[in-house]
Amino acid sequence: MGLIEQTAAAGAMLAVHAEDDDTVMYSYKKLQHEGQIGIEYMHHPHNNLSENLSFQMAITLAPM
Numbered sequence: 001m002g003l004i005e006q007t008a009a010a011g012a013m014l015a016v017h018a019e020d021d022d023t024v025m026y027s028y029k030k031l032q033h034e035g036q037i038g039i040e041y042m043h044h045p046h047n048n049l050s051e052n053l054s055f056q057m058a059i060t061l062a063p064m
Helices: 003-009 021-033 048-061
Strands: none
Touching: 021 048
């Protein structure tokens, strides 16, 4: 029984934090290298690519 089925059987809700850590950290280091370290740049690493990779992984692993 996969994680989603186990969660449903328990009457619980599954929450996925949708960010790929490697992508986020790469983006942070790139910004730091470019000197863009202010708070106004912090939304850039937390982007659609990071979210898409994370959700794709969750969907792929869910049946296991």
